[in-house]
C-alpha cells in the first residue's frame with residue numbers, strides 16, 4: 001500500500017517536470033556535429049584524467065561526427081587514478097596510489113553502465129555488504145580503535161559502546177535534543193560542517209565523529225568545509241522544518257507517510273534517463289549485494305579500458321605531454337576558441353573546449369593582460385595527500401578485521417604527530433587483486449594539516465612516518481616487504497563555506513568571457529568522487545546538445561543557478577537504479 005502511494009507520488013512529481021530537458025534519445029543527435037558552413041565541429045578536452053577521458057567518450061557517442069582532441073599535460077592518462085603492480089617474493093601485489101574502490105547505489109548509476117559498455121564486467125571484483133570490511137569500520141580516538149555501530153552489532157553492544165566510548169560523547173543527548181534547538185538564523189546562507197553539527201547536535205560530535213568522516217572523503221578541515229555543499233539534505237531539512245529530525249520525520253517516518261524522503265531533482269532526472277537502459281541481470285545482482293567494487297587490475301583498469309576504446313575511435317586524438325598554455329576567444333566573430341599549447345606558436349581553433357582540469361589550473365589559462373578572466377575559479381584550493389602503501393609478507397598482522405580506521409581532528413597531537421588522516425586495511429577491504437597472501441595497508445598523511453606548506457615530507461620520510469604510526473596505533477613493528485609513497489599534490493578540491501555562491505560567480509564569468517564555448521567538468525565543482533566525475537562527464541556531453549552545443553548561457557555549472565530543487569524520492573524500481 002505504502003509502496004503504491006510512493007509510486008503514485010513519484011509519478012505525479014514527474015508530471016510536473018515537463019519543462020526539464022528532453023531525454024537524450026529525443027535530441028537531434030547530429031545538430032552539433034557540423035558547423036553552419038558544414039565543417040566538422042572541433043572539440044578540445046583539457047585533461048587526460050578519468051573525467052577528461054569519460055567526457056571524450058560520452059561526447060563521441062553523442063556527436064559521432066565531431067573531432068575530439070584530448071590534451072594531457074603529463075606522460076600518462078588517468079590522473080589521480082593510478083594502480084601499480086609490485087613484485088614481491090612468491091607473486092605480486094597491487095598498490096593503489098589514489099582512489100581504490102567505487103561505491104554502489106544511485107551514485108554509481110553512470111559508472112555501472114559505463115563498466116558494462118566497456119566490457120569490464122568480467123574483471124569487476126566486489127566486496128560483499130556482509131563482509132567484515134563492509135561492516136567493521138573504526139575511528140581511532142583518543143588512543144585506541146573504536147568500532148562504529150553497524151547492522152551486525154547487537155542493540156545491547158551499541159548501547160554499551162555509546163555510553164562507554166569517549167568518541168560518542170554528546171551524540172546521544174545531542175541527537176535527542178536536536179529537534180528542540182532553534183532553527184537556522186535567517187541571515188545564515190552557509191556555514192562550516194563543524195559549526196552546523198555543533199549548533200544542531202554537539203561540538204564534540206563535530207570534532208570527533210564528523211571530522212573523521214570528512215578526513216576519509218575530503219582529507220579536509222571540518223571547520224572550513226561547507227555544510228550546504230557537503231550535507232545538502234540535513235541543511236535543507238533544517239531550512240524547511242527548523243530541525244533535521246523533524247525534516248526526517250515529516251518526510252520519511254510520519255505514520256501517514258504522506259511526504260516522502262527527498263532527493264535532488266537532478267538525481268531523479270538521471271534515474272529517469274536510464275529507465276530504458278538495463279544492466280545485465282547478473283551484474284546488477286552482484287552490485288546490489290556489494291558495498292564497493294573495483295577491478296582485478298585495480299581502479300586504473302577503468303582508465304586503461306576507456307583509453308583503449310578512445311584510441312580505437314578515429315574521431316579522437318589523444319595528445320600526451322601537451323600542456324595547454326592559454327585559451328582565448330578568437331576575435332573575428334566570437335565563434336571559436338583559440339587554444340595554445342607548449343609554445344605560443346602551436347595554436348589551433350576549436351568550436352568547444354571542455355575543461356576537465358582543476359578550476360585553478362583553468363583560471364590560470366584564461367588570462368588577458370596577465371589577469372585571469374575567471375577569478376572565481378581560482379578560489380577553490382585543494383589539499384595534498386601523501387599515500388603510503390605497505391605490504392608485509394606476514395598475514396594476520398592486524399589486530400582487527402575491517403575496512404580500516406579514520407583519525408579525527410580532535411585526536412591529541414601525541415597520538416598523531418605524523419598528521420595521518422586514516423589507514424586502510426587493503427588486504428581486508430578488497431580481495432582478488434594480489435597473487436600472494438600477506439597484510440596490505442595504506443596510510444594517508446597530510447590533507448588539510450599541510451595547508452600552506454611549501455614543501456612536504458620526502459617519500460622516504462612518508463614511509464617512516466607511516467611505520468611509526470602503525471607501530472604506535474596497531475603495534476605493527478615488522479619491516480614491510482615493500483613500501484611506496486606518493487605525494488598527490490593538490491588532489492582533493494575543498495568545497496569551503498560559500499562554495500555554491502563562488503561557483504555561481506564562476507558560471508557568470510565563464511558565460512561572459514566565453515559565451516558557452518568553454519564548459520567545465522571535474523572534481524572542482526560538484527563532487528570529488530570517481531562516481532561524481534563520471535556522472536559529470538556524461539552530463540557535460542548531454543548538455544552540449546542543447547542550443548546546438550554553443551548555447552551562450554551554458555557552462556557546465558548551470559545547475560548551480562537558483563535554489564537546489566528537491567523532489568519526493570518514491571519507490572523507484574530497483575531495475576532503474578542499477579543496484
Ligand SMILES: C=Cc1c2[nH]c(c1C)Cc1[nH]c(c(CCC(=O)O)c1C)Cc1[nH]c(c(C)c1CCC(=O)O)Cc1[nH]c(c(C)c1C=C)C2
Pocket residue numbers: 097098099100101102103215216217218219385387404405406421422423424444488491492528529530531532
Ligand atoms: C587520495 C585520497 C582520497 C581521500 N578521499 C578520496 C580520495 C581519492 C575521495 C573519496 N573517498 C571516499 C569518498 C566517498 C564516496 C565515494 O565516491 O566513494 C570519496 C569521494 C570514501 C573512501 N575513503 C577511503 C576509501 C578507501 C574510500 C572509498 C573510495 C576510495 O577508494 O577512495 C579512505 C580514505 N580516503 C582518504 C583518506 C584520508 C582516507 C583514510 C583512510 C582521502
